[in-house]
Structures are given as C-alpha cells and as structure tokens.
Amino acid sequence: MSRPVAVLVGPPGAGKTTVGELLAARLGVTFRDVDHDIEASAGKPISDIFVDDGEETFRALEAAAVAAALGAHDGVLALGGGAVLAEATRAALRGHRVVHLDVGLADAVDRVGLNTARPLLALNPRATMRTLLAQRAPLYAEVATITVTTDGRAPEEIVADVLAQLEEVPA
Ligand SMILES: Nc1ncnc2c1ncn2[C@@H]1O[C@H](COP(=O)(O)OP(=O)(O)OP(=O)(O)O)[C@@H](O)[C@H]1O
Ligand SMILES: O=C(O)C1=C[C@@H](O)[C@@H](O)[C@H](O)C1
Numbered sequence: 138m139s140r141p142v143a144v145l146v147g148p149p150g151a152g153k154t155t156v157g158e159l160l161a162a163r164l165g166v167t168f169r170d171v172d173h174d175i176e177a178s179a180g181k182p183i184s185d186i187f188v189d190d191g192e193e194t195f196r197a198l199e200a201a202a203v204a205a206a207l208g209a210h211d212g213v214l215a216l217g218g219g220a221v222l223a224e225a226t227r228a229a230l231r232g233h234r235v236v237h238l239d240v241g242l243a244d245a246v247d248r249v250g251l252n253t254a255r256p257l258l259a260l261n262p263r264a265t266m267r268t269l270l271a272q273r274a275p276l277y278a279e280v281a282t283i284t285v286t287t288d289g290r291a292p293e294e295i296v297a298d299v300l301a302q303l304e305e306v307p308a
C-alpha cells in the first residue's frame with residue numbers, strides 16, 4: 138500500500154497537471170493524473186465518456202479511479218477538477234496531504250480558453266466556470282491541507298510555494 142506525497146485538487150485551469158509534473162520532478166518522484174487513468178481504462182477521451190455514457194457514469198469511474206490511485210501511488214497525484222464533488226472521495230482524502238491550487242475566474246477562463254477537451258466548459262465557458270468555482274470552493278477548502286494561489290503566478294513560482302508549505306506540514 139502506497140500513499141501519494143501530495144494530492145493536487147482545484148478547478149479546471151488551476152494547473153494541476155502543469156504544476157503536478159513540475160512538482161514531481163522537483164521531488165524526484167513520479168506524477169500520476171487520475172484523468173489520464175480514467176481515459177486509459179475507458180480507452181477513450183473524457184469528452185467521449187461524457188457524450189457516450191453521461192456525467193454520472195464518468196463520476197462513478199472517477200471515484201473508483203481516485204480510490205485506486207490513492208492506495209497505489211507514492212508520487213504526486215493530480216485529481217480531476219470535479220473529483221471533490223463525490224462525498225466518498227472527500228472522505229478518502231482525509232489524512233492525505235492535499236494541495237488546493239486556487240484560481241480566480243479571469244485566470245481560469247484565460248487558461249482553459251476554448252479547449253473542447255473539457256466537456257463541462259464547452260458551452261459558455263465563462264458563465265459555467267463562474268458557477269463551478271462558486272459551487273466547488275467549499276469542497277476544495279474542506280479537503281485541502283495546503284492552499285496556494287495561482288493567479289498571475291508562473292508554474293515554477295507556484296511549485297516553490299507548494300514545496301515550502303509541504304515542508305511545514307507533517308507527511
Ligand atoms: N500558473 C500558470 N500560469 C499560466 N498558465 C498556466 C498556469 N498553470 C497552467 N497553465 C496553463 O493553463 C492550461 C491548463 O493547465 P492544466 O491543464 O495544468 O490545468 P488542470 O488544472 O490540470 O486542468 P483540468 O482540471 O482540466 O485537468 C494549460 O494550457 C497550461 O499550460
Ligand atoms: O471540472 C470537472 O468537472 C472536470 C475536470 C477535468 O479534470 C475532467 O475530470 C473532466 O473534464 C471534468
């Protein structure tokens with residue numbers, strides 16, 4: 138049984154994948170992204186899972202993939218932006234070092250752009266992102282042991298902040 142050195146959560150565009158890869162490199166550990174795990178198991182992109190099978194099926198696959206990765210990965214683990222919606226996942230995160238990458242509406246929309254790989258944001262990205270940030274803020278706060286703001290900051294600077302805060306939080 139392994140446990141991640143850090144689990145990254147946050148909205149789409151927070152930089153979980155970007156910062157997670159850099160953080161893992163700095164720590165000399167491997168990086169794993171639950172979104173990629175789900176795509177590998179399903180054999181298709183997340184956008185196709187949403188279209189073919191629906192969001193409810195995706196969320197069930199996601200909760201199972203998070204539970205599996207939490208028990209099997211000892212590096213940096215990034216969760217999908219909506220993983221914290223599942224109560225079971227929030228419970229499973231207790232006792233882990235969970236880093237919330239916080240991002241405001243303007244930066245999140247800028248970063249996500251018009252990328253249709255994010256099915257929830259394919260229509261009206263700005264309004265959807267605003268609703269999503271408001272609904273999920275309390276959930277990210279509930280699971281986080283560390284919160285790092287990412288607005289207007291380069292990934293390297295965010296990683297340095299995460300590393301400094303990780304040193305202060307017992308493993
Ligand atoms: N701190 C940053 N400053 C500027 N651009 C960034 C920053 N972090 C990430 N980006 C860019 O924003 C986009 C989204 O980043 P990334 O895919 O890492 O986000 P994510 O949190 O993993 O999103 P998702 O939940 O959709 O997987 C990418 O194009 C990335 O290069
Ligand atoms: O914010 C969300 O609900 C999502 C974010 C992505 O990471 C993917 O997990 C998927 O597109 C759903």
Ligand SMILES: [Mg+2]
Binds near residue numbers: 153154172215
């Ligand atoms: Mg990502």
